[in-house]
Amino acid sequence: KQEVTQIPAALSVPEGENLVLNCSFTDSAIYNLQWFRQDPGKGLTSLLLIQSSQREQTSGRLNASLDKSSGRSTLYIAASQPGDSATYLCAVSANNNAGNMLTFGGGTRLMVKP
Amino acid sequence: NAGVTQTPKFRILKIGQSMTLQCTQDMNHNYMYWYRQDPGMGLKLIYYSVGAGITDKGEVPNGYNVSRSTTEDFPLRLELAAPSQTSVYFCASTPRPQAGEQYFGPGTRLTVT
Numbered sequence: 663k664q665e666v667t668q669i670p671a672a673l674s675v676p677e678g679e680n681l682v683l684n685c686s687f688t689d690s691a692i693y694n695l696q697w698f699r700q701d702p703g704k705g706l707t708s709l710l711l712i713q714s715s716q717r718e719q720t721s722g723r724l725n726a727s728l729d730k731s732s733g734r735s736t737l738y739i740a741a742s743q744p745g746d747s748a749t750y751l752c753a754v755s756a757n758n759n760a761g762n763m764l765t766f767g768g769g770t771r772l773m774v775k776p
Numbered sequence: 777n778a779g780v781t782q783t784p785k786f787r788i789l790k791i792g793q794s795m796t797l798q799c800t801q802d803m804n805h806n807y808m809y810w811y812r813q814d815p816g817m818g819l820k821l822i823y824y825s826v827g828a829g830i831t832d833k834g835e836v837p838n839g840y841n842v843s844r845s846t847t848e849d850f851p852l853r854l855e856l857a858a859p860s861q862t863s864v865y866f867c868a869s870t871p872r873p874q875a876g877e878q879y880f881g882p883g884t885r886l887t888v889t
Binding site: 693704708711 | 807809811816817819820824834866868873874876877878879880881882883885
């Protein structure tokens with residue numbers, strides 16, 4: 663059974679710092695990995711989607727990498743801003759006979775202090 | 777495009793009541809999913825559908841039921857609500873889970889007291 667773990671569970675940094683969020687998964691037979699942002703009391707906003715054949719994806723100040731063989735992904739946020747404060751979730755899609763559902767990690771709660 | 781829409785946004789139920797959470801997508805996606813998110817946790821799959829007329833159980837299906845009579849709609853039914861069903865419910869869709877991202881609705885926040 664696929665398990666996804668995110669470390670750390672919470673992170674507090676001063677504004678302007680570069681930071682890395684970690685995601686690990688137990689079964690490397692994935693189709694893709696997706697990073698989401700979730701603001702308190704809100705839904706999920708997709709940030710980046712990495713296909714299993716890709717090594718990284720970039721969008722603005724965000725860069726996500728994927729190392730399928732070791733079961734790891736990182737989300738790098740450059741020059742963090744208070745507006746980046748949110749919970750970040752990673753999820754993997756795999757051939758798991760459940761409609762290729764997403765398996766989610768528990769999230770990292772990020773606070774960027776002015 | 778509206779994307780994935782969910783109604784209601786909030787609901788309070790008494791123990792033993794029933795209700796239907798509505799989910800509609802206008803992207804002609806075959807795959808649709810219902811997830812629940814408990815406080816401080818990731819999302820867990822309740823039910824999914826790979827097309828109209830086809831549904832199946834996910835990780836946590838007990839106490840729920842679904843139907844998929846059209847491509848657009850995927851309602852989730854709660855029978856005999858229990859406090860353990862207090863959660864935020866998200867509906868999602870994707871055209872091809874192998875290659876495409878999943879699109880999520882805004883969620884329904886349900887409290888059972």
